[in-house]
Amino acid sequence: MIRRKLKDLIRGFFVVFREYRGETTGMIGLSLIISMIILALLAPSLAPETNQKWDNVDRWRDLPGGAPPFWMNYFSSTSKARHQVKNEPDSLSSESVITTLVYNYQFDSDLPPKDIIFYVKGKYTSDRPTLIASLIRPGGEKVQLATRDIQGTEGEDGYTFETRLTMFGGSQQRTKVHRFAKEYEEGSTPDPSEIDVTRTAFAKAQDGMLSRTEPLNGEYKIELLLVGPGTELTNSRAIFTGRVYGLMGTDGTGHNIARGWIWGARYGLILGLSVAAGTVIIALIFGMTSAYYGGWVDELMQRLNEIVMGIPTLPILVVVATLWGRSIWFVIFIMTLLYWRGIAKTIRARGLQIRQNTYVEAGEALGASGARIIRGHMIPQMLPYAFAEAALMVPMAIIAAAGLHVLGLGDPTVVTWGTMLSEANSAGATIRGMWWWVLLPGLGITLLGFGFISAGMAVERIVNPKMKQE
Amino acid sequence: MPARVKYLVFRTFQALITLGIVVLILSSLFNSMSEEQLQTRIRQTVTARVRNSTELQQLSDEELKEWRENEIGKLRDRWGLDQPVWQRIFMDAWDRMKLDFGQSYMMTAPGGSRQVMDIILSRLPRTILLFTTAAVIYVLLGLIVGLKAAQVAGGKLDRFLSIFGMTSSSMPMWWLGMLAILIFAYQLGWFPSTALPLPQTTGLDYYLGVLYRLALPLGTIVFNIFGARAWVTRNIVTDVLQDDYIMAARAKGIPERKVIYGHTLRTAAPPVVTSALLSLLMSIGGAMITEVIFNWPGIGLLTRVAILQGDIPVVMGVMFITSAIYIFGYLVADLLYGLLDPRVEVGTSQSMR
Secondary structure, eight states: HHHHHHHEEEEEHHHHHHHTOOOHHHHHHHHHHHHHHHHHHHHHHHHHTTSSSTTOOHHHTTSSSTTOOOGGGTTTOOBOOOOOEEESSSSSEEEEEEEEEEEEEEEOOSSSSSHHHHHHHEEEEOOOOOOEEEEEEETTEEEEEEEOOOOOEEEEEEEEEEEESSSSSHHHHHHHHHHHHHOOOOOOOOOGSSSSSHHTTBOOOSSTTTSSOBOOEEEEEEEEEEEOOOEEEEEEEEEEESSBOOOOOTTOOOOHHHHHHHHHHHHHHHHHHHHHHHHHHHHHHHHHHHHOOOOOHHHHHHHHHHHTTOHHHHHHHHHHHHOOOOOOHHHHHHHHHHHHHHHHHHHHHHHHEEEEEEEEHHHHHHHHOOHHHHHIIIIIHHHHHHHHHHHHHHHHHHHHHHHHTTTSOOOOTTTTTTHHHHHHTTTTTTTTTTTHHHHHHHHHHHHHHHHHHHHHHHOOOOOOHGGGEE | OOOOHHHHHHHHHHHHHHHHHHHHHHHHHHHHHHHHHHHHHHHHHOOOOOOOOOOHHHHHHHHHHHHHHHHHHHHHHHHTTOOOOOHHHHHHHHHHHTTTBBSSSSSSOTOOOOOOHHHHHHHHHHHHHIHHHHHHHHHHHHHHHHHHHHHHSSSSSHHHHHHHHHHTTTTTTTHHHHHHIIIIIIIIIOSSSSOOOOOOOOHHHHHHHHHHHHHHHHHHHHHHHHHHHHHHHHHHHHHHHHHHHHHHHHHHTTTHIIIIIIIIIHHHHHHHHHHHHHHHHHHHGEEEEOOOOOOOTTHHHHHHHHHTTTTTHHHHHHHHHHHHHHHHHHHHHHHHHHOOOOTSTTTTTTSSO
16 A cells, blocks of 8 residues: 555656656756755765864864965966975985975965965984974075974873974064065065065065065975984975965865855755755645635634744744754754744645545545545645745745854854854955855855755646746 | 625734734743843842942841842832733733833833833834835836746746846845945945944935945845746736736737736736735835844844843834734735735625635
């Protein structure tokens, strides 16, 4: 019995789908939905350590903050250095107490990296080693920048250490670059705090090196000296933090927007589909019962529907989130409790038409119970409509949930498009011109919404031929 | 009593009951929150009184404690905290139904009044100015574009409109607002990024200043909504265009303009006019997040601040107004539809559906 029903359902699905394939926008929508679903499913492997570590500052500190996407270079007259990670030095030599690591950096854009970060891992026996980083410019000038006394942790045989060194980060480095460039400056020199350190360090050594920098392209070498007896290097890594980053750039705190975006798709789909499924199930049962029984049952249920209609949703969501918590599951629950109302009205209206059909009458004559007629004869008729309504519900739920985030009431444990937009809003991304931070997460909402709306409309056109375009 | 009036009275009564139940639900939802707020306020009031009175400070600890408890009890009586919960919820809802919104905890109207009604009334015109103006524009624009698209169904405009309608309505309005600020306030510098502070001048200058601040949010709302509205209009009109009498009219050789504006519009009018009216009415409620993004000092921003400060009487007042607009908006739309469409026989139906 159940198997036959399932077979019917699958056959019905294929009948609708055969026509659906002819709907261009519907097919675009469907492919959007499918690609989003694939992204959402792959989120944990495509973007690991993103959702759980969104608020962990250490996770994102090696990324440049506020960097636009890399493809902006194709639209801009000034090319900006891309992010680059080197896991091996280009040359490594060791001489008595000094280990020398050299990283080559080919600088061929207009703006240099924001900073250069080193991770050096190793061990020493007793004396604490020192790390010295210098920049060797294409002309051969050498600027010594950062030094660090390494402090390791004691282990079985000596000490092990892992140190992080930023080459241009501190005020000391700033002063050193300033001192180097000042010699070429002919006019007045700006204060060290006013210069762009890396731009000056990667500029032509000429007048204006501090304020009107002109990039000096060529091969730079970054030399790292690890000085200390009995020191052994196990691992090193250099990160040239870009002025542009990745497919979608980074936000103000250095979050990789592309990674957050993928999780946004995941939670958007989870929220949208859950709310859509929940509301449509409630609305189907409610609307069908109302339409089938009619009379005072219908009257009562319609009044109930109107009461739910009168409840203002966003303020309620805001208040409920303030009172009882912001978990995404709780928000889904409240939305489901509220949003079925509109669908139920449509479904009841359709149900009244279906009820007129002779097969319903036949079922009654044969003594079938009301529940059975609703379940067996009326609901299957309604399924395509219900599907269309569910599709329209998805964007509505996603937009409302994102709005909650912007009001500061989103679930803090998940990363959604709303999370990113709310962070963009509170950081003033709009008035700081960080368009990618505002545009891209919202585009996610729009794309997913468009996918579901166009799919829903296509199904509606198929089941309701009067809506067809001429 | 004629059937129509009887029906009107019946439906209004029904809407009032619906509103009453909604308010009851809201009151019970807010009860625990407002009780907590009241307790804190009472304690603060009593402490402040002790601090400001030298007489009270001279009392012994015992006496002071007794005085405090006495005073707290009195205040609890005054605020009705001595009554059982259900009674408070009912009284609360009843007051609201009588349009008595009570006093706010902290917020004030520009005149200094603490009456929630005054606070809301001081903000309402600004929300109406923004959202109702926008509604007028997108309703008209939607009508014009929708009609044009329907005239050549499947044409260029029609196809563009279907895509545009679907795309623009899947964008959050406040996100469009953020983009608008990014483009027109940051990049081009044409408009301000925030509506506050309001212009401090008077006369024509004041109105120009308001208009300057209004332009960006207004454009955003219209852009967000008119596509979907035009699409709905287009669907209603194409629906009518498929009717037999339109085919007959065309077959008779009546010019297309006349077919559209004479025959079709007359049939399409009831749903179009009704939904236009509904949009206008609903626009009074505004949109909270859009007001927050543009810093537009209307009802939405008021609600947001009231929620942040825990000023429950204000939140409740706003929610009451929003619900009332919803419920009565639907009622008016329903009745208007009945008046416009002669096929719907109002008041004669037995079940009064």
